[in-house]
Amino acid sequence: DAGVIQSPRHEVTEMGQEVTLRCKPISGHDYLFWYRQTMMRGLELLIYFNNNVPIDDSGMPEDRFSAKMPNASFSTLKIQPSEPRDSAVYFCASSQGQPNTEAFFGQGTRLTVV
Amino acid sequence: AQSVTQPDIHITVSEGASLELRCNYSYGATPYLFWYVQSPGQGLQLLLKYFSGDTLVQGIKGFEAEFKRSQSSFNLRKPSVHWSDAAEYFCAVDSYSSASKIIFGSGTRLSIRP
Numbered sequence: 001d002a003g004v005i006q007s008p009r010h011e012v013t014e015m016g017q018e019v020t021l022r023c024k025p026i027s028g029h030d031y032l033f034w035y036r037q038t039m040m041r042g043l044e045l046l047i048y049f050n051n052n053v054p055i056d057d058s059g060m061p062e063d064r065f066s067a068k069m070p071n072a073s074f075s076t077l078k079i080q081p082s083e084p085r086d087s088a089v090y091f092c093a094s095s096q097g098q099p100n101t102e103a104f105f106g107q108g109t110r111l112t113v114v
Numbered sequence: 115a116q117s118v119t120q121p122d123i124h125i126t127v128s129e130g131a132s133l134e135l136r137c138n139y140s141y142g143a144t145p146y147l148f149w150y151v152q153s154p155g156q157g158l159q160l161l162l163k164y165f166s167g168d169t170l171v172q173g174i175k176g177f178e179a180e181f182k183r184s185q186s187s188f189n190l191r192k193p194s195v196h197w198s199d200a201a202e203y204f205c206a207v208d209s210y211s212s213a214s215k216i217i218f219g220s221g222t223r224l225s226i227r228p
Contacts, residue, residue, distance in 0.1 A: 004157075033216065042218065043220075043221070048215065091157060103160075105150075107156065
């Protein structure tokens with residue numbers, strides 16, 4: 001397996017534009033996590049899914065953020081409209097969700113909103 | 115709710131010296147504990163994990179960690195650091211109560227002095 005795949009690796013967009021980040025988890029993993037990493041706040045869990053169903057979205061900062069997982073092999077994180085303070089690295093991770101397994105991370109998407 | 119505290123934001127050690135990075139967690143039961151490493155511009159890589167059994171766990175790259183229930187700690191150690199160990203280190207906890215939910219500490223940046 002190629003691991004968790006995120007796209008794009010880098011995204012630069014203007015304030016007010018819609019941004020969509022994409023993630024392909026490892027095949028067979030039941031859990032998918034979206035994290036945001038900034039210097040000020042570190043790694044924050046935004047939302048996670050189990051079997052394509054959102055379990056906890058309490059970390060989503062505002063209604064401008066939304067995430068979907070239409071099937072087991074694809075998830076999106078959308079920001080609409082984007083703001084400069086959304087600039088961060090967004091990581092997707094997946095796991096089997098069993099007590100003896102860990103999360104595997106993608107390379108991240110570096111988002112810059114100007 | 116579970117939480118993870120890494121009290122040291124930045125540590126500098128000399129190459130060849132020993133290393134200990136601190137991690138404390140807050141959770142009612144025994145959590146599942148992890149240490150991840152992040153090199154600049156990269157995603158997170160798992161160093162080691164603890165689920166049960168022997169409280170001293172060995173990981174990759176010569177790292178080990180010891181789970182101490184009485185102190186709610188899971189400190190990471192390495193007897194002799196190498197310049198390539200310079201990175202950001204994250205402690206994480208998964209409560210795995212009703213569902214898997216991985217929470218990260220704020221991270222410790224490790225610099226190596228030649």
